[in-house]
Amino acid sequence: MITDFSKNNSIFNQFLSEIRDAKVQKDRLRFRRNIERIAEIMAYELSKTLKYSEKEITTPLGEAMMNTCDDEIVLATILRAGIPMHQGLLNYFDKADSAFVSAYRKHTSKEEFEIEVEYCASPSLDGKVLIISDPMLATGNSLAGVYQVLKKYGTPKQIHLVFGIATEQGLNFIEKKLPKSTKIWVGAVDVELTAQAYIVPGLGDAGDLAYGEKV
Numbered sequence: 001m002i003t004d005f006s007k008n009n010s011i012f013n014q015f016l017s018e019i020r021d022a023k024v025q026k027d028r029l030r031f032r033r034n035i036e037r038i039a040e041i042m043a044y045e046l047s048k049t050l051k052y053s054e055k056e057i058t059t060p061l062g063e064a065m066m067n068t069c070d071d072e073i074v075l076a077t078i079l080r081a082g083i084p085m086h087q088g089l090l091n092y093f094d095k096a097d098s099a100f101v102s103a104y105r106k107h108t109s110k111e112e113f114e115i116e117v118e119y120c121a122s123p124s125l126d127g128k129v130l131i132i133s134d135p136m137l138a139t140g141n142s143l144a145g146v147y148q149v150l151k152k153y154g155t156p157k158q159i160h161l162v163f164g165i166a167t168e169q170g171l172n173f174i175e176k177k178l179p180k181s182t183k184i185w186v187g188a189v190d191v192e193l194t195a196q197a198y199i200v201p202g203l204g205d206a207g208d209l210a211y212g213e214k215v
């Protein structure tokens with residue numbers, strides 16, 4: 001199941017436009033905060049798919065019956081660019097555990113690279129709802145590499161993937177690598193990749209825009 005937020009008119013598209021906009025995205029604070037806002041809206045929509053049960057809540061004046069979430073959530077993200085997206089999800093799923101995985105493109109030439117996963121800190125994933133976020137899904141290689149590592153930490157009850165911008169190619173690739181029940185939430189789906197595997201029109205390099213160019 002893929003939910004594409006760009007298909008509906010809402011304030012979400014304003015935030016997505018701003019991270020794409022070559023002028024607005026230069027404001028690093030706004031860029032990171034817009035990614036957070038995108039993730040917050042996605043968290044809210046995703047929360048409608050979780051398990052809820054009725055609980056008695058004691059107010060200063062009486063008892064209120066409220067449906068609250070029973071799922072245990074793990075928010076996993078891919079360093080570096082995933083950090084603002086992770087924070088946006090954590091702003092809503094504030095009781096969630098977190099998993100951090102590093103993945104970067106190790107270039108063997110200008111156009112060829114391999115994905116290096118060097119670091120992973122994760123809680124057990126057994127029986128949990130695992131939400132993996134990344135602002136960009138280009139080829140899908142980083143996400144696939146990260147999932148291979150996370151699999152060692154247990155079997156989640158349900159997996160959600162949350163992306164700001166994805167490509168058709170990346171989505172087709174990861175759908176073959178993850179369980180069929182995986183739910184995908186995406187801000188927009190772009191059609192092209194450059195020879196260096198950058199998304200067109202995309203937004204550029206999300207990690208560099210959020211944290212500065214790396215050498």
Ligand SMILES: O=P(O)(O)OC[C@H]1O[C@H](OP(=O)(O)OP(=O)(O)O)[C@H](O)[C@@H]1O
Nearest residue numbers: 079080081105137138139140141142207
């Ligand atoms: O689908 P792929 O082709 O694997 O590309 C997507 C990856 O590229 C970006 O990270 P990047 O490698 O630029 O690292 P960074 O976060 O340190 O900038 C992005 O955040 C994804 O993790």
Ligand SMILES: O=c1cc[nH]c(=O)[nH]1
Nearest residue numbers: 138198199204205206
């Ligand atoms: O377009 C892209 C592709 C990968 N990573 C990015 O940050 N941007």
Ligand SMILES: [Mg+2]
Nearest residue numbers: 205206207208
């Ligand atoms: Mg980058």
